[in-house]
Amino acid sequence: MADLTSINPYASGNLSGPPPAVSRFWQMHHRQRIRLWGIAFVLPTLLFFAVFKYGPMMWAIELSFNSYDMVSAPRFIGLDNYRELAADPIFRETLLNTFVYIAGSTILTTIVGLSLALAINTGIPGARYCMTAMFLTNLMPIIAVCLVWRFLLHPYGLVNQILQPLGVGRIDWLTNSWTALPAIIMVTVWRFAPYFMVVFLAALLALPEDYYEAAELDGAGAFRRFIHITLPLLMPTIFFVVVVSALLCARIFLMPYLITGGGPGNATRVLSMLIYETGFSYLKMGQAAAISVVLFAIMLVFTAFQIRLFARSEQVYM
């Protein structure tokens, strides 16, 4: 029998009195000790999240039921902030803009990202270099990207100059309320599609070749192979890209802020901009917190989908 006294002086029964904590630890079952070690390793991270993420989040939710101008003490007002938002046409218009922006950017980013990945996956010469060049858009500082696109989308900017020989007349991309939000969506797709192209490419490379060989033997063409093999196998990745892209777009701030400032009128104002203006320009932190709770609720819906998606994926692969 192993001599445990060197590591547990109470093992021999020689010492009397209530064992100190350390000794109680060593008296525990092995599995319990493992569990306590696990908690000890996870605790610092949990504390970090509690202090810097969940604590402020809970405070923001509490603040949404208060009137707070950042100078006087918060004053409880119940649901008044939410009632004011519901009655505010600017909030409703901004909410609609946000949904349109999320839907447009997510769908287009997914389609463009997948298309680029399929093109790269054909293995044509130079495809990898193209992929690297395209991915560079993701590495550029966002401020530089926004300022450059402001000039590219100028009424006499490069985009209109390219479209002009095709018979397209002048388009006031950023000053027409019908085209301003689509222009922001276009810039978003330009920036994020290459990132998701890499995600799709990794998924494509992981697809088993057997299915394609079998389909070829059965005489299936490229299109049918794509529809009946590639797409179904890529579904988990597509869902992942849709959800992550939607979460990214829901929080977007710099692009509309720098490119159009929320204009013309209210055409490109999104919820994150409204939060910033309400809190820091108008000094209505309570109402800004209420808007952020609404945005949080929207993102929670997408996150719930994501969790369900991963749970389903694990079941499929197990």
Add this chain to the structure above:
Amino acid sequence: MKKSAILRPTRRDVVRTIGAAGLGAATSGPLMQRAFAQTKKPVEISFWTFDNPQQRPWVHKRVKLFMQENPHVKVDFQWFAFADLGKKVSVGFATGTAPDGFVSQDWFMPTWLDKGLLAPLDTQRLGYPSYAAFTGDFAKAFVDGATMDGKVYGYPLWFYGYCNYLNSKQFKEVGLDAEKDWPQSWDQLGEVAKRLTVKDGDKFVRQGFKFAMHSSQWTMIQFNPILIQSGGKWFDDAGKCTVNSDAGVRAMTIRASIAQKYGAEDPADSIATNPVPGMDFLKERASMFFCHPIPFDLVKVNNPAMLEGGYFRPVQYPGVQTGKGNSTTYGFNLVINAKAAAEKQEALHDLYKFIMSDLIDCWKDTAPFTLGRKTGWADNAEVQKFPHVNEIIRAKDEGVFLPRSLVFNELADSMHRAVQKVMLSKAGIKATLDEAAAEVDRATAAYKKA
């Protein structure tokens, strides 16, 4: 052998004595200063201001000079983008990190005063024998924003009015004389702008006139005098927004006329940016532009030929009635945080007095930004030799003020959206102004409720 009782100094002794005396003289100055300074308790103060290529470096220079003359005072000097300073200060107040002293834009004064965030200034410590002497040294409109209940809360620094800047070379090209033919009414502005416009098909090669549309503050500054000239007001006595009155509709119609009636402006075509709103004018893409006083350095950087040729000049804003134009005057006050400790407030008074003690030096570094004070600068030869300075001073003295409202930011953003809708989406003026007024009234109601 008996030693003599009297010690005779040797040559070596004399040289040593002279050397010691010299060393003592050389070190006594700083040591005495240090000793004197050590009798004053060290004070550290924080001071924030907005960034501007001429104004910020001058304030910084004065702060450094002050610290040299007052070694017991250390100033932590910080600056922020113009549009962000107000937000930074308000966040600072919320988090307890607001500076001890800062430069406040004039339209924020009501907000700070309403929330009791500013300390009253001791006019005697600033060098004025009395409150009346202080207020008498500024135009009433300047100090109205900085005084409350017989106390002074802000020391006006720069106050200036917008002018209509003309490209006199382009005037000459179309047979006009900028000295005589400058527009004195809005109709004249439209006609002159139309004459100055150059188009290549539908594309503007040169716009006759340009309104800046890049920020809500500029929208307010430009629209404010048009509304007042048209007989309108921002708010009635009950605090209801009246921008959608008949006068407001007239004002917005005037605002839109340059583009929509005279075809002399393309609101969508601009290369202006936040740092340089006058870029279209400086690059000669527009012949006329409303702007604050334009420093020569700004012209030199963007269009050296324009500076060398001297073919830009300020004139007065046009009026609804010919010859009765006036623009917006706005400015900046030196203020003190009410929560700053007593010794910091004292040090800030001394700092502000020092900053304001050499306004000619201010002018040399920051011309043509005009100062709020009446005395000590305007009659100086250095100021008078600046080209067209009297036009610039007149714009300041005759300008109307922005509404000092507790919901100024909401008002500015609502008007900015309204102008964009009218100019870019060609929305109906009355309906758009009704929306803007309703937004402002909601903001006012929410403020009162809070």
